[in-house]
Amino acid sequence: MxxxxxxxxxxxxxxxxxxxxxxxxxxxxxxxxxxxxxxxxxxxxxxxxxxxxxxxxxxxxxxxxxxxxxxxxxxxxxxxxxxxxxxxxxxxxxxxxxxxxxxxxxxxxxxxxxxxxxxxxxxxxxxxxxxxxxxxxxxxxxxxxxxxxxxxxxxxxxxxxxxxxxxxxxxxxxxxxxxxxxTASIARDVANTPPRHLNADKFAEVVEQVAPEFGLDVEVFDLAQIEEMGLGGLLGVNAGSIEEPRMIKISYRPADPEGHLALIGKGIMYDSGGISLKPSNAMHAAMKFDMMGAGAVFAAMTSFAELGVQSAVTGWLMCTDNMPSGSAMKLGDVLTMRGGKTVEVKNTDAEGRLVMADGLVLATEDTSVSGQRPDAIVDIATLTGAVMGALGTRTAGMLANNDQIAAQLEAAAEASDENIWRLPLDHRYREQLKSNVADMSNIGGSYGGVILAALFLNEFVDGTPWGHLDIAGTMQSESDDLWRSVGSTGFGARLLAEFAAAFEAPEAAEGTDTDASAE
Missing domain, CATH: 3.40.220.10 (Leucine Aminopeptidase, subunit E, domain 1)
Structure with missing residues (x-):
């Protein structure tokens, strides 16, 4: 049904x-x-x-x-x-x-x-x-x-x-x-759309319809294909839903590309929290915005041809809702992610990092451009409430394992006036993600939630230069505020467009944290 x-x-x-x-x-x-x-x-x-x-x-x-x-x-x-x-x-x-x-x-x-x-x-x-x-x-x-x-x-x-x-x-x-x-308006449109009107399958249809108008190729992967690909994070989060998940791959390929960039977008079409059910408050009502990362990647990519982006770009949109039911993912379950890492689920409301991890691994495996892996990966997600506590509602959190990627993201944020603040990818907290029964857990301790979420994601980039944008605090405006209209802000769409338009592949090994498991 x-x-x-x-x-x-x-x-x-x-x-x-x-x-x-x-x-x-x-x-x-x-x-x-x-x-x-x-x-x-x-x-x-x-x-x-x-x-x-x-x-x-x-x-x-x-x-x-x-x-x-x-x-x-x-x-x-x-x-x-x-x-x-x-x-x-x-x-x-x-x-x-x-x-x-x-x-x-x-x-x-x-x-x-x-x-x-x-x-x-x-x-x-x-x-x-x-x-x-x-x-x-x-x-x-x-x-x-x-x-x-x-x-x-x-x-x-x-x-x-x-x-x-x-x-x-x-x-x-x-x-x-x-x-x-x-670009920003497209991102706002899809994020503002109620979840009953825009589930993962319908979003995939929208991308398939719209993207080719802007010179983009689209591949949509259904439940059977997702199972065959071993996307354990996406499957685990989707387990409680009557709606099938979708993984949407969008490709932009200019003539003679100068580099290859991968963009990963969190597409939780509605987040109830799963078994770790959210309280019924205003934030719960805003969880249709939990797909804004995927919306931002999709919207940004519609601009690339007109902006003259010179790099090849591959977008990976990881889409499902997160619902409680008799079949839902449970606390204590262990998921096997794409690539084989196992993750113990200690909180089903820390679901975004699970679907993003699969997307990150797919990006690291992608050699469709010149037989090489991407020069860099950037992910964007409404990931943690902790970032709102740290930075409020006008500044997003940014973490990176590469100083050059961080600097390019900061320049794009300045150009778009979509403010970001770099937080430390502090590996001293990595120990908190240990699990007694799996390779790692999906949450850590009570503090440093933004950093812990980024450390989790960093485990799946395989040393590729990588930047992470946590836009949970900036996803919506509760009232009209200058050019930020009430509802979804579309945050990240213009930033990613500016980033891709000016993207330069980072120099090998310079400013890159290649030890993803450092403690």
Missing amino acids: SVQIDSAFDPVPSLSHATRVSLTTEPATGPGAQAVFVPAEGDLPAAVGTLDRDALAAAGFKAGSKQTLVLPGSPLTVLVGTGKNGIETDAELRDAVAAFTRAAREIGHLSVDLSELIAEGDWDAGVAVQAAIEGAALARYRYDALKSEPITAPLEELSLQVPTEFIEEAEQGVARGLVLAR
Whole structure:
């Protein structure tokens, strides 16, 4: 028996609407709202009109960073505060445009004048335009696929004014900005979709349908094939479910690839905790987001051809739900993982690392590009509650066995403004993963949960340069927050896209921890 899913339902509505971006060298014609950036000190922009700072202050507007004030008229004028220092980074610009977009939430055609910012500052026009597009498009994102009536006006057009001499650079920014905004929206769509509408099988169908449009090859492995492949972690987690698991392999192969990168995504379509049942609270209700790692890998890979990624990339999406039943995985069970390692299950709610381990081993065995193993592996998962306790909800945890991979992930995080913080892969904690009956356990002690989870995964990379992103804390926003719309943040999709676009294979052995079992 399986849950019947409406075949007409579209889990990726973002692909049916695209914002049109127009570049102008003069003020745009016909916008419904225009942004005016206002510093907290100095002269006011001419577009403010006859109002002075006292009048603005009386209206509650002191031009603090990202503060907005809507002035009536046609078009609407939205004042956006930029603080004492103005807009100095692409992250600040992305935030400012997002604040404007939210203030003009009912308007379908928006205009932003970037001319002064680009002409007077130390800016790359392409980066500025990209940030503005991401800020506007992602702030306007809303998941309303299951609502009778749409609740948000679509952003039909975004007009960006830039200096004439920067038009060519700006055009490059338009292309990148639209691709990356779409990438994040795809990740948000699949993560926001309720588990009844998007189980592992349906997700595989979505990937099979969508991925070829973006130059990707897809292979889907069903239950029988997963059993034949010996993916004991995926099978163990799936044991309590009436829904079959799926392992989805996505391949991107440019002409004459310069390297080979593997991406592993955790795809727990819904996580009840299994026999180690989660409490019935808000976090349990958010467990449809537990497939965001797989969603991020899938979404990121849709951008690779348009971003000109030069490396071959293979994505491995490990998909199942984690449910309690008479057949469910039990505490004390021992699973045999791909490659032969045995794992004692001491907590069925530490299931993500079990399915990811199988994916990591598959990646290390992959010699489909030039007969060589991947140059690097990066996995992404909503893995531990401990990372939320350590870093909160705006910063993801990153651990790596290779300094070069860590540095490239940090650069991609800075470019995307998806913040990460490197934590130590401290092998002194490895002893806590020992088991009396198996090669290792799936959990350790009460503390250092982020590190212990990463140490577990490190056992399966066979010395390959590897980075791990724990996005459990950053997976959702409980309210609209600038360009982070309520619900799934899509965290990691843009980061992985930026990472792959700039990926360089690490130099052999330099900065690599090759002793995966060091204690």
